Amino acid sequence: MSVTGYPIAEASDQRDATSLDSVSLYLHIPFCHAKCHYCDFNSYAGMLGLREQYVAALRDEIALAGLRARDAAGQPRRCRTIFFGGGTPSLLTPAQIALLLGAAREAFAVDGAAEVTMEANPGALEYERLDEVRAAGVNRLSMGAQSFDPALLRWMGRIHSPEEIETAFGAARAAGFDNVNLDFIFALPGQTQAVWEDTLERALALAPDHLSLYNLIVEEGTPLYSWVARGKVREVDEDTAADMYEHAERRLAAAGYEHYEISNWARPGHACQHNLTYWRNLAWVGLGAGGSSFYARHRFTNVRPIRDYIARVAASVREGDHSALPAGAIVEDEAIGRELEMAETAMLALRLAEGLSLADFAARYGQQFWPTFERRLDDVRPLGLLEEAGGRVRLTEHGRMLGNEVFARLLPDGDDD
Numbered sequence: 001m002s003v004t005g006y007p008i009a010e011a012s013d014q015r016d017a018t019s020l021d022s023v024s025l026y027l028h029i030p031f032c033h034a035k036c037h038y039c040d041f042n043s044y045a046g047m048l049g050l051r052e053q054y055v056a057a058l059r060d061e062i063a064l065a066g067l068r069a070r071d072a073a074g075q076p077r078r079c080r081t082i083f084f085g086g087g088t089p090s091l092l093t094p095a096q097i098a099l100l101l102g103a104a105r106e107a108f109a110v111d112g113a114a115e116v117t118m119e120a121n122p123g124a125l126e127y128e129r130l131d132e133v134r135a136a137g138v139n140r141l142s143m144g145a146q147s148f149d150p151a152l153l154r155w156m157g158r159i160h161s162p163e164e165i166e167t168a169f170g171a172a173r174a175a176g177f178d179n180v181n182l183d184f185i186f187a188l189p190g191q192t193q194a195v196w197e198d199t200l201e202r203a204l205a206l207a208p209d210h211l212s213l214y215n216l217i218v219e220e221g222t223p224l225y226s227w228v229a230r231g232k233v234r235e236v237d238e239d240t241a242a243d244m245y246e247h248a249e250r251r252l253a254a255a256g257y258e259h260y261e262i263s264n265w266a267r268p269g270h271a272c273q274h275n276l277t278y279w280r281n282l283a284w285v286g287l288g289a290g291g292s293s294f295y296a297r298h299r300f301t302n303v304r305p306i307r308d309y310i311a312r313v314a315a316s317v318r319e320g321d322h323s324a325l326p327a328g329a330i331v332e333d334e335a336i337g338r339e340l341e342m343a344e345t346a347m348l349a350l351r352l353a354e355g356l357s358l359a360d361f362a363a364r365y366g367q368q369f370w371p372t373f374e375r376r377l378d379d380v381r382p383l384g385l386l387e388e389a390g391g392r393v394r395l396t397e398h399g400r401m402l403g404n405e406v407f408a409r410l411l412p413d414g415d416d417d
């Protein structure tokens with residue numbers, strides 16, 4: 001096929017070099033056995049019959065993206081991390097995972113030590129084939145555990161029991177996975193502090209390498225949203241949610257976990273490298289149905305329905321005209337102005353315990369952080385939400401609880417450039 005580069009790559013300025021030194025690759029697998037009641041991800045139940053066609057389309061899109069993202073010398077772009085997200089990537093066979101990783105290695109210059117993560121649902125995982133998944137090149141597993149309370153798991157529409165979380169985790173360790181994350185949700189309606197504490201204890205008993213703890217968000221369009229709207233379910237109040245979060249902070253610190261991002265804890269050396277790409281606002285290429293990319297100050301988004309995605313990739317391969325965006329499966333292309341990108345870079349970095357490096361910011365944008373944001377942060381600076389030390393600016397402990405107050409002020413209020 002004949003392919004030109006991403007058109008915007010030629011228009012990118014010198015400073016984009018910082019974010020384009022390498023990319024992270026996100027591969028979306030949109031299949032699920034059943035839809036959880038709180039979920040608004042681009043995932044579908046009852047469509048597993050399309051799995052093979054979908055994997056073939058994704059393989060083709062990876063090849064296409066690799067060609068479009070070539071560096072200035074026409075060489076494959078360096079890739080530091082790969083993440084199979086979903087949906088439920090553990091519904092793919094090890095052979096399908098291997099095929100997609102092979103395509104990624106052909107299309108991009110994937111680092112030998114690249115972090116390769118696969119999300120897994122404890123209720124949709126062939127335990128006995130996990131060694132094949134590892135042999136295919138996956139070196140990190142991220143399991144959606146969500147709770148150890150059976151009633152809450154049922155209420156959420158999860159397809160697994162608490163015991164299956166433990167079995168899946170044990171199987172991952174037995175297969176040699178030494179980098180495993182568990183996801184949990186807190187502030188669930190009906191969840192007491194005691195139930196949350198019990199869930200954390202059972203999680204810690206497994207000694208995972210990484211924990212992601214998310215405050216439940218009631219997303220529009222989900223069954224949960226309509227239950228709340230109809231008064232069938234009451235949301236947990238902010239104070240209760242804050243108590244749960246603060247308990248987790250204390251308990252995980254005592255257990256030796258580093259709280260390196262607002263919702264993420266890791267044992268030393270196990271921070272998620274892929275997600276650090278997002279928080280450092282560096283380039284990523286997101287492929288598959290609904291995948292979105294951030295590349296050279298553009299955000300591209302793919303078509304969401306699975307069948308449309310497969311059809312668009314097929315047409316794109318057949319027609320071979322990629323000289324203008326939107327092209328292929330991409331249906332949206334948003335240019336990110338420099339002002340907005342600076343604000344997003346600052347907002348994302350402030351989610352991290354390490355905060356924002358003032359030197360890196362100045363090198364990337366050719367201007368200093370404080371003169372850029374001083375006026376916008378005027379009213380929150382005296383509140384002690386931010387601190388500066390060692391050439392970095394970060395949220396204080398108090399500021400972490402009120403991060404949104406700071407983030408909202410960083411956004412440009414006038415015309416973006």
Ligand code: SF4
Pocket residue numbers: 031032034035036039040041043086087088121144
């Ligand atoms: S398994 Fe994950 S992606 Fe699938 S419906 Fe549940 S929360 Fe959504």
